[in-house]
Amino acid sequence: MFGFEVKIDASWLVLAFIIIWSLAAGYFPSDYPGFSRSQYWLMGFLGAIGLFISIIIHEFCHSLVARKRGMKIGGITLFIFGGVSELEDQPESPKTEFLMAAAGPLASLLLSLIFYVLYQSFETLSPYSFTGIIFKYLATINLFLAIFNCLPGFPLDGGRMLRSILWARKKDILSATQTAARIGSMIGFILIVLGIFHLFTLHFVTGFWWIFMGLFLRGIALQSWADVLIRSALRDVPLEKFLDTTSQVLNPNSKLEEVLEERFYHHLTGVFPVVENGVLIGCLDSDTLLHLGPNERMSSTVREIMKDCADDQIVDIRESSLSVFSKLRRRSPSHVIVTDGLEFKGIVYLDSLIRYALLHARPDFQFPPEFYKMYHRPA
Protein backbone atom coordinates (compact mmCIF):
# COMPACT_ATOMS: atom_id res chain seq x y z
CA MET A 1 0.00 0.00 0.00
CA PHE A 2 1.49 3.37 -1.10
CA GLY A 3 4.82 1.62 -1.55
CA PHE A 4 4.88 0.18 1.98
CA GLU A 5 4.79 -3.50 2.68
CA VAL A 6 1.98 -4.34 5.10
CA LYS A 7 2.46 -7.68 6.84
CA ILE A 8 0.09 -9.51 9.12
CA ASP A 9 1.65 -11.70 11.77
CA ALA A 10 -0.20 -14.89 12.65
CA SER A 11 -0.58 -13.65 16.25
CA TRP A 12 -2.78 -10.88 14.87
CA LEU A 13 -5.56 -13.43 14.32
CA VAL A 14 -5.72 -13.92 18.10
CA LEU A 15 -6.17 -10.17 18.55
CA ALA A 16 -8.85 -10.07 15.83
CA PHE A 17 -10.73 -12.88 17.51
CA ILE A 18 -10.50 -11.36 21.02
CA ILE A 19 -11.70 -7.98 19.78
CA ILE A 20 -14.64 -9.29 17.77
CA TRP A 21 -15.64 -11.60 20.59
CA SER A 22 -15.35 -9.03 23.39
CA LEU A 23 -17.30 -6.48 21.35
CA ALA A 24 -20.04 -8.88 20.22
CA ALA A 25 -20.48 -10.77 23.48
CA GLY A 26 -19.52 -8.12 26.03
CA TYR A 27 -19.32 -4.45 25.21
CA PHE A 28 -22.16 -3.93 22.71
CA PRO A 29 -24.87 -6.10 24.39
CA SER A 30 -24.25 -4.64 27.85
CA ASP A 31 -24.13 -0.98 26.74
CA TYR A 32 -26.71 -1.13 23.94
CA PRO A 33 -29.38 -3.74 24.68
CA GLY A 34 -32.15 -4.53 22.22
CA PHE A 35 -30.34 -5.89 19.17
CA SER A 36 -30.33 -9.49 17.98
CA ARG A 37 -27.37 -11.76 18.57
CA SER A 38 -26.36 -11.81 14.90
CA GLN A 39 -26.52 -8.02 14.83
CA TYR A 40 -24.08 -7.89 17.77
CA TRP A 41 -21.66 -10.18 15.93
CA LEU A 42 -21.93 -8.01 12.83
CA MET A 43 -21.30 -4.93 14.97
CA GLY A 44 -18.29 -6.63 16.56
CA PHE A 45 -16.95 -7.58 13.16
CA LEU A 46 -17.40 -4.08 11.70
CA GLY A 47 -15.99 -2.47 14.85
CA ALA A 48 -12.90 -4.68 14.62
CA ILE A 49 -12.41 -3.86 10.93
CA GLY A 50 -12.73 -0.14 11.73
CA LEU A 51 -10.18 -0.53 14.54
CA PHE A 52 -7.67 -2.30 12.29
CA ILE A 53 -8.05 0.30 9.57
CA SER A 54 -7.46 2.94 12.27
CA ILE A 55 -4.28 1.16 13.44
CA ILE A 56 -3.00 0.91 9.88
CA ILE A 57 -3.66 4.63 9.32
CA HIS A 58 -1.81 5.41 12.59
CA GLU A 59 1.21 3.38 11.42
CA PHE A 60 0.99 4.82 7.91
CA CYS A 61 1.31 8.32 9.31
CA HIS A 62 4.50 7.34 11.18
CA SER A 63 5.88 5.79 7.99
CA LEU A 64 4.88 8.67 5.71
CA VAL A 65 6.64 11.21 7.91
CA ALA A 66 9.67 8.93 8.19
CA ARG A 67 9.85 8.54 4.42
CA LYS A 68 9.43 12.26 3.92
CA ARG A 69 12.39 12.87 6.24
CA GLY A 70 14.53 10.47 4.25
CA MET A 71 14.42 7.38 6.44
CA LYS A 72 14.15 3.83 5.16
CA ILE A 73 11.03 1.98 6.23
CA GLY A 74 10.96 -1.80 6.26
CA GLY A 75 7.18 -2.01 6.32
CA ILE A 76 4.23 -2.13 8.66
CA THR A 77 3.40 -5.25 10.64
CA LEU A 78 0.15 -5.97 12.40
CA PHE A 79 0.56 -8.32 15.32
CA ILE A 80 -1.12 -9.22 18.59
CA PHE A 81 -0.58 -5.83 20.29
CA GLY A 82 -1.54 -3.68 17.31
CA GLY A 83 0.88 -2.37 14.73
CA VAL A 84 4.55 -1.47 14.34
CA SER A 85 6.42 0.43 11.66
CA GLU A 86 9.77 -1.16 11.06
CA LEU A 87 12.51 1.41 10.86
CA GLU A 88 15.67 0.21 9.22
CA ASP A 89 17.83 2.75 10.96
CA GLN A 90 17.62 5.12 13.89
CA PRO A 91 16.34 8.64 13.22
CA GLU A 92 19.34 10.86 12.62
CA SER A 93 18.00 14.00 14.31
CA PRO A 94 15.73 14.77 17.29
CA LYS A 95 13.43 16.75 15.02
CA THR A 96 12.89 13.80 12.69
CA GLU A 97 12.18 11.53 15.63
CA PHE A 98 9.74 13.97 17.20
CA LEU A 99 7.74 14.57 14.00
CA MET A 100 7.67 10.87 13.21
CA ALA A 101 6.48 9.90 16.68
CA ALA A 102 3.88 12.67 16.91
CA ALA A 103 2.31 11.75 13.56
CA GLY A 104 0.74 8.55 14.92
CA PRO A 105 -1.19 9.86 17.94
CA LEU A 106 -2.17 12.92 15.89
CA ALA A 107 -3.68 10.62 13.27
CA SER A 108 -5.56 8.69 15.97
CA LEU A 109 -6.87 11.92 17.45
CA LEU A 110 -8.03 13.11 14.05
CA LEU A 111 -9.71 9.77 13.36
CA SER A 112 -11.44 10.00 16.73
CA LEU A 113 -12.82 13.42 15.80
CA ILE A 114 -13.99 12.22 12.39
CA PHE A 115 -15.75 9.20 13.90
CA TYR A 116 -17.26 11.42 16.57
CA VAL A 117 -18.72 13.77 13.96
CA LEU A 118 -20.09 10.76 12.06
CA TYR A 119 -21.57 9.38 15.27
CA GLN A 120 -23.22 12.73 16.07
CA SER A 121 -24.76 13.02 12.63
CA PHE A 122 -26.18 9.49 12.83
CA GLU A 123 -27.36 10.21 16.35
CA THR A 124 -29.43 13.18 15.21
CA LEU A 125 -31.04 11.04 12.50
CA SER A 126 -31.97 8.22 14.89
CA PRO A 127 -30.56 7.70 18.39
CA TYR A 128 -28.86 4.36 19.19
CA SER A 129 -28.72 3.29 15.58
CA PHE A 130 -26.62 0.30 14.51
CA THR A 131 -24.15 2.48 12.56
CA GLY A 132 -24.08 5.22 15.20
CA ILE A 133 -23.00 2.78 17.90
CA ILE A 134 -20.10 1.50 15.78
CA PHE A 135 -18.93 5.04 15.05
CA LYS A 136 -19.12 5.90 18.73
CA TYR A 137 -16.98 2.88 19.57
CA LEU A 138 -14.41 3.88 16.91
CA ALA A 139 -14.33 7.47 18.20
CA THR A 140 -13.69 6.19 21.75
CA ILE A 141 -11.09 3.58 20.84
CA ASN A 142 -9.12 6.04 18.67
CA LEU A 143 -9.11 8.57 21.48
CA PHE A 144 -7.83 5.82 23.78
CA LEU A 145 -5.13 4.90 21.24
CA ALA A 146 -4.03 8.53 20.99
CA ILE A 147 -3.81 8.92 24.77
CA PHE A 148 -2.20 5.53 25.48
CA ASN A 149 0.43 6.05 22.79
CA CYS A 150 1.30 9.43 24.28
CA LEU A 151 2.42 7.91 27.60
CA PRO A 152 6.02 9.10 27.89
CA GLY A 153 7.80 5.72 28.00
CA PHE A 154 9.87 4.30 25.19
CA PRO A 155 8.91 2.49 22.83
CA LEU A 156 5.50 4.20 22.91
CA ASP A 157 5.15 7.26 20.69
CA GLY A 158 5.12 9.51 23.76
CA GLY A 159 8.39 7.93 24.90
CA ARG A 160 9.92 8.63 21.50
CA MET A 161 8.78 12.24 21.75
CA LEU A 162 10.27 12.48 25.24
CA ARG A 163 13.53 10.97 23.99
CA SER A 164 13.74 13.45 21.11
CA ILE A 165 13.17 16.40 23.45
CA LEU A 166 15.84 15.20 25.91
CA TRP A 167 18.13 14.40 23.01
CA ALA A 168 17.74 17.90 21.55
CA ARG A 169 18.36 19.51 24.93
CA LYS A 170 21.39 17.58 26.09
CA LYS A 171 22.71 16.50 22.67
CA ASP A 172 23.14 13.02 24.10
CA ILE A 173 21.02 10.27 22.56
CA LEU A 174 22.37 7.67 24.96
CA SER A 175 21.24 9.34 28.13
CA ALA A 176 17.95 10.38 26.45
CA THR A 177 17.22 6.78 25.48
CA GLN A 178 18.19 5.50 28.89
CA THR A 179 15.72 7.87 30.58
CA ALA A 180 12.85 7.22 28.14
CA ALA A 181 13.43 3.46 28.26
CA ARG A 182 13.51 3.42 32.06
CA ILE A 183 10.11 5.16 32.11
CA GLY A 184 8.89 2.73 29.43
CA SER A 185 9.96 -0.23 31.50
CA MET A 186 8.16 1.32 34.51
CA ILE A 187 4.96 1.77 32.50
CA GLY A 188 5.25 -1.88 31.47
CA PHE A 189 5.57 -2.81 35.11
CA ILE A 190 2.49 -0.75 36.06
CA LEU A 191 0.48 -2.47 33.31
CA ILE A 192 1.51 -5.86 34.69
CA VAL A 193 0.36 -4.84 38.19
CA LEU A 194 -2.93 -3.50 36.83
CA GLY A 195 -3.36 -6.75 34.90
CA ILE A 196 -2.89 -8.81 38.07
CA PHE A 197 -5.41 -6.57 39.79
CA HIS A 198 -7.90 -7.31 36.98
CA LEU A 199 -7.35 -11.03 37.47
CA PHE A 200 -8.38 -10.67 41.12
CA THR A 201 -11.60 -8.97 40.06
CA LEU A 202 -12.18 -11.90 37.66
CA HIS A 203 -11.70 -9.89 34.46
CA PHE A 204 -9.47 -12.55 32.96
CA VAL A 205 -9.24 -11.43 29.33
CA THR A 206 -8.43 -7.83 30.28
CA GLY A 207 -6.10 -9.02 33.04
CA PHE A 208 -3.99 -11.33 30.87
CA TRP A 209 -4.07 -8.80 28.09
CA TRP A 210 -2.53 -6.10 30.27
CA ILE A 211 0.01 -8.45 31.75
CA PHE A 212 1.25 -9.54 28.31
CA MET A 213 1.14 -6.00 27.02
CA GLY A 214 3.20 -4.88 30.04
CA LEU A 215 5.74 -7.66 29.55
CA PHE A 216 5.99 -6.80 25.89
CA LEU A 217 6.51 -3.07 26.52
CA ARG A 218 9.07 -3.78 29.20
CA GLY A 219 10.94 -6.14 26.90
CA ILE A 220 11.12 -3.63 24.06
CA ALA A 221 12.07 -0.77 26.39
CA LEU A 222 14.98 -2.74 27.87
CA GLN A 223 16.04 -4.03 24.49
CA SER A 224 16.10 -0.56 22.90
CA TRP A 225 18.10 0.69 25.84
CA ALA A 226 20.68 -2.07 25.39
CA ASP A 227 20.63 -1.50 21.65
CA VAL A 228 21.71 2.14 21.79
CA LEU A 229 24.45 1.26 24.25
CA ILE A 230 25.75 -1.45 21.94
CA ARG A 231 25.47 0.83 18.93
CA SER A 232 27.43 3.59 20.60
CA ALA A 233 30.18 1.14 21.57
CA LEU A 234 30.39 -0.37 18.08
CA ARG A 235 30.46 2.89 16.17
CA ASP A 236 33.67 3.23 14.11
CA VAL A 237 35.02 -0.19 15.12
CA PRO A 238 36.02 -2.04 11.92
CA LEU A 239 34.38 -5.38 11.24
CA GLU A 240 37.82 -7.02 10.89
CA LYS A 241 38.20 -6.84 14.64
CA PHE A 242 35.51 -9.49 15.07
CA LEU A 243 36.52 -11.93 12.34
CA ASP A 244 36.79 -15.56 13.32
CA THR A 245 38.89 -17.27 10.66
CA THR A 246 39.25 -20.73 12.03
CA SER A 247 36.24 -22.50 13.35
CA GLN A 248 33.52 -23.46 10.91
CA VAL A 249 35.08 -23.53 7.45
CA LEU A 250 34.47 -26.66 5.36
CA ASN A 251 36.51 -28.12 2.53
CA PRO A 252 34.33 -29.01 -0.49
CA ASN A 253 36.07 -32.36 -0.89
CA SER A 254 35.45 -33.54 2.65
CA LYS A 255 33.18 -36.51 3.10
CA LEU A 256 29.94 -35.68 4.86
CA GLU A 257 30.54 -38.50 7.26
CA GLU A 258 33.76 -36.81 8.39
CA VAL A 259 32.09 -33.43 8.67
CA LEU A 260 29.40 -34.86 10.85
CA GLU A 261 31.82 -36.74 13.06
CA GLU A 262 34.50 -34.09 13.38
CA ARG A 263 32.72 -30.79 13.09
CA PHE A 264 29.01 -30.94 13.45
CA TYR A 265 28.71 -31.77 17.13
CA HIS A 266 31.52 -29.51 18.28
CA HIS A 267 30.57 -26.25 16.66
CA LEU A 268 27.75 -23.82 16.68
CA THR A 269 25.01 -24.88 14.37
CA GLY A 270 23.89 -22.57 11.62
CA VAL A 271 25.66 -22.03 8.34
CA PHE A 272 29.04 -23.49 7.41
CA PRO A 273 30.96 -21.67 4.66
CA VAL A 274 32.51 -23.95 2.04
CA VAL A 275 35.89 -22.56 0.97
CA GLU A 276 38.23 -23.66 -1.82
CA ASN A 277 41.57 -21.91 -2.42
CA GLY A 278 40.51 -19.05 -0.22
CA VAL A 279 37.30 -18.42 -2.18
CA LEU A 280 33.81 -18.89 -0.78
CA ILE A 281 32.10 -21.34 -3.14
CA GLY A 282 28.96 -22.28 -1.22
CA CYS A 283 27.14 -22.73 2.05
CA LEU A 284 26.00 -25.75 3.98
CA ASP A 285 23.47 -25.25 6.71
CA SER A 286 23.01 -27.54 9.63
CA ASP A 287 19.35 -28.15 8.78
CA THR A 288 20.37 -29.70 5.47
CA LEU A 289 22.82 -31.94 7.31
CA LEU A 290 20.19 -33.03 9.81
CA HIS A 291 17.72 -34.01 7.13
CA LEU A 292 19.99 -36.20 5.02
CA GLY A 293 19.07 -39.83 4.54
CA PRO A 294 21.52 -42.47 5.79
CA ASN A 295 22.79 -43.30 2.28
CA GLU A 296 23.49 -39.72 1.36
CA ARG A 297 25.21 -39.21 4.67
CA MET A 298 27.60 -42.08 3.98
CA SER A 299 28.40 -41.40 0.35
CA SER A 300 28.20 -37.67 -0.38
CA THR A 301 30.85 -34.99 -0.24
CA VAL A 302 30.31 -31.42 0.93
CA ARG A 303 30.46 -30.19 -2.67
CA GLU A 304 27.56 -32.41 -3.68
CA ILE A 305 25.07 -31.06 -1.20
CA MET A 306 26.24 -27.49 -0.56
CA LYS A 307 24.08 -24.66 -1.90
CA ASP A 308 24.70 -21.12 -3.04
CA CYS A 309 24.95 -18.82 -0.03
CA ALA A 310 21.85 -16.70 0.50
CA ASP A 311 22.29 -12.93 0.35
CA ASP A 312 21.57 -12.52 4.04
CA GLN A 313 24.24 -15.09 4.96
CA ILE A 314 27.08 -12.98 3.55
CA VAL A 315 28.32 -9.49 4.33
CA ASP A 316 31.13 -7.48 2.80
CA ILE A 317 34.24 -6.81 4.87
CA ARG A 318 33.78 -3.08 4.24
CA GLU A 319 30.41 -3.05 5.96
CA SER A 320 30.31 -1.37 9.35
CA SER A 321 30.09 -3.37 12.57
CA LEU A 322 26.96 -1.42 13.37
CA SER A 323 25.09 -2.47 10.26
CA VAL A 324 26.15 -6.09 10.79
CA PHE A 325 24.85 -5.87 14.36
CA SER A 326 21.49 -4.59 13.05
CA LYS A 327 21.26 -7.52 10.65
CA LEU A 328 22.25 -10.14 13.20
CA ARG A 329 20.16 -9.12 16.15
CA ARG A 330 16.96 -9.83 14.31
CA ARG A 331 17.61 -13.31 13.14
CA SER A 332 18.87 -16.77 13.72
CA PRO A 333 21.53 -18.13 13.12
CA SER A 334 23.28 -15.23 14.76
CA HIS A 335 26.42 -15.21 12.63
CA VAL A 336 27.35 -14.13 9.11
CA ILE A 337 30.04 -15.05 6.60
CA VAL A 338 32.35 -12.20 5.67
CA THR A 339 33.97 -11.88 2.22
CA ASP A 340 35.59 -9.13 0.20
CA GLY A 341 33.26 -9.89 -2.67
CA LEU A 342 34.97 -13.16 -3.58
CA GLU A 343 37.54 -14.22 -1.06
CA PHE A 344 36.47 -15.71 2.25
CA LYS A 345 37.55 -13.55 5.22
CA GLY A 346 35.93 -15.14 8.24
CA ILE A 347 32.79 -15.38 10.32
CA VAL A 348 31.36 -12.74 12.63
CA TYR A 349 29.21 -13.81 15.58
CA LEU A 350 26.61 -11.64 17.26
CA ASP A 351 28.09 -12.73 20.56
CA SER A 352 31.49 -11.20 19.73
CA LEU A 353 29.88 -7.85 18.94
CA ILE A 354 27.92 -7.90 22.17
CA ARG A 355 30.89 -8.90 24.30
CA TYR A 356 32.95 -6.10 22.82
CA ALA A 357 30.14 -3.63 23.53
CA LEU A 358 29.87 -4.80 27.13
CA LEU A 359 33.54 -4.06 27.70
CA HIS A 360 33.59 -0.77 25.83
CA ALA A 361 30.30 0.92 26.73
CA ARG A 362 30.49 4.37 28.24
CA PRO A 363 31.32 3.94 31.92
CA ASP A 364 28.51 6.22 33.09
CA PHE A 365 25.89 3.92 31.56
CA GLN A 366 24.58 0.61 32.68
CA PHE A 367 23.22 -2.23 30.66
CA PRO A 368 19.74 -3.22 31.78
CA PRO A 369 19.76 -6.08 34.29
CA GLU A 370 17.98 -8.44 31.88
CA PHE A 371 20.66 -7.85 29.28
CA TYR A 372 22.06 -11.35 28.98
CA LYS A 373 18.67 -12.97 28.74
CA MET A 374 17.65 -10.67 25.91
CA TYR A 375 20.52 -11.52 23.61
CA HIS A 376 21.18 -15.01 24.70
CA ARG A 377 19.38 -17.27 22.37
CA PRO A 378 20.44 -20.36 20.51
CA ALA A 379 22.75 -19.62 17.57
Ligand SMILES: [Zn+2]
Ligand atom coordinates in the same frame (compact mmCIF):
# COMPACT_ATOMS: atom_id res chain seq x y z
ZN1 LIG B 1 2.44 4.99 17.07
